[in-house]
Amino acid sequence: MAMLIQVATFLQEYLYESGHKIKKNDNAVRLGVISTAMINPAAIIRPADSHGDVIISAVASRDLKAAQKYAKQYGIPKAYGSYEELLVEPGIDAVYISLPNGMHAAWATRALQAGKHVLLEKPFTANADEAKALVALAKEKNLVLVEAFHWQWHPAAHTVKSLLQSGKYGEIIRTEARMTTPVGTMPKSDIRWKWDLAGGSFMDMTYVVSATRYFLDAGTPKEIVYANARPMKEDKRVDEAMDAVLKFEVGNTGRVVDARVWTDMARPNIGWVIPRLWELPSIEIETEKAVIYFYNFMMPHLYHYISVYDKVSKETTYLKAYKGGPLWGTRGESWWSTYRWQLEAFIDKIRGKDPVHWVTLESSVAQMETIDAVYEKSGLGKRQGHA
Template sequence: MAMLLQMTTFLTQYLYGANNNVPKQSDALRIGILSTAMINSAALINPAKSHGGVIISAVASRNFDKAKKFAKQYDIPKAYGSYEELLNEPGIDAVYISLPNGMHGTWAKKALNAGKHVLLEKPFTANADEARSLVQLAIEKKLILVEAFHWQFHPAAHSLKAILDTGKYGPIIRTYARMTTPKGSIPRSDIRWQFGLAGGSLMDMTYVISSTRYFLGAGTPREVAEAKARPTSQDPRVDEAMEATLRYDIDGRMVESKIYSDMWRANALGVVPRIWETPSIEIETEHAVIYFYNFMMPHLYHYITIHDKRTGKTTTEKHYSGGPQWGNRGETWWSTYRYQLEAFVDMVHGREPAHWVTLDSSIAQMDTIDMVYEKSGLGKRLPTPDDVDPPRVA
């Protein structure tokens, strides 16, 4: 289902972007892209069309012909046949890194050392040790670095968080976050299945941990009570699926949070793909059971149901713009990526963003991922060695 959501986002953002081109400002942020990954169009290129403060200036690939083709397709002025060439370009202010997971840390460090701000795709790094090293460098360089958890920038996420924070429904008792993709949707040749590129379902579907932590307002769990991986038949080191139970200390209370990620979800009755299983989270509090359907791509469609245990009534909410953090900013057609870009530009220009994913949060995110992998017996992921040339699919 996650793949279908992304494809739908590509289409909608292309259509909205084409109809909402705006003139570029003289001080527009010039961004370069490291990789020719499919996600680039939805995550940055199309959102940038409606932002006067952003110009996509260059794209780089380890294959120059591929970079040129990509640049021509998306009307990007410059193409480079190596990532280093783009980072050495003085006209680039920031970079968006959508390389394979195991390469995130290495190239984010190189970008920071080249004086570029960094919008870094999730997961932040291969593991928490690498995350700490990267964060320290960003602090030393006084440059902006942020993990691209785009969903957190959407008004729907903020609205639910505000409801929880009021305490109207009492403290959180438990949570359950799920994200699946129908069996066969991700080809076995895809980089997400490769251990050497820090692949695995929990790495790719790290949203289940991100959503849990965001709504709990938590860092790392007190413990991972249990974690069960379903390894791929091709490589027992890579999780095809992962389910785990995390235990958090929240204001002196223990909250039990279950997570489930599955990149090869079996069809219902062996035939029907479970396309209804959008990334969702259920949150039970003392007085309510709250369900956020499609938290990952709420701009396409979502709903938040609140079942009040005291009255037995269920109410439904939807939030596509405004909200407690954006106020009058934003449009109903803005995607999560467009909201994210708005915040990124604000941060680079020294303005207070409506929302932000802190560096401490990204470290806690990787700490949690490491804890789950270690509990499962698979062991934490490792950075891709710098001298390894990955398959030319990103």
């Protein structure tokens, strides 16, 4: 389902955000896009249309003709036939990097060295060693660097977090997060399956770890109870699916919570025929007094619901949040995608303002440490970077 909701987001961006183009401010942040990846229109190009303080100024590919075609298609002024050319362009203030996983660290490093702020697609890097080095460089250069966990900026995510923080439902007991894609949806030629590009289901679907840690307000797990990988037949080093249970220490009392996370980039159909189309990325959080279920936490702007089952009254209430919420207040529009909310915060940060929410560098390091630990426990070993 992950691929299908991504396609739905492309449509949503086209219908809504591309129809809300606004005049750009004279001092707008000029942003370059490194890669011509399919995700770019939804993740940055369309969201920028409705933001007066950001202009997509250039796009780069290792193929000049591809970059020129892409630039023409999306109305981007400049096209470069190498990433290096874009990075030395003095008119570029920041870059969005949507290269394959294994290339994130290398090109984010080059971007920071060139004095550019960086919005870096998830996963942050191929492994925690790369993450730590990248974070140290960003701090040294005093530049904005953030991992693009776009869903964390959406009002629905903040609504769930506020329910947990309210204390009304007691302490968290356990969590379970899932993300799947029906078998055959993603061809085995896709970069997500490539070992040398840090591929694998747990890398691509790292949202399950992000959601778990966000709602637990946790760093790295205290223990990986188990991590069972289902390797792909074509390359046993790459996980087609991953099922793991992690123990997180939360709060100030040393209390431990069990968190199950599972991903599947080739989820088997029912009876070999019926795809599990209902399995949108979701997380269930059980507390002492309730069970809270956040359906489609990854792309809540398309559709989501938050159900709260009260263990005492045995009643279930439903919530939705497309605008405002406990953090954004009156800012934003209900048609904004998660990526548009993310862009709002990114530009705030570049402008020296305090964003309503932020994925800290320390959190991104902890995220990669968690992923490394799961891969090590599974026997596959942590992923490796690629220039």
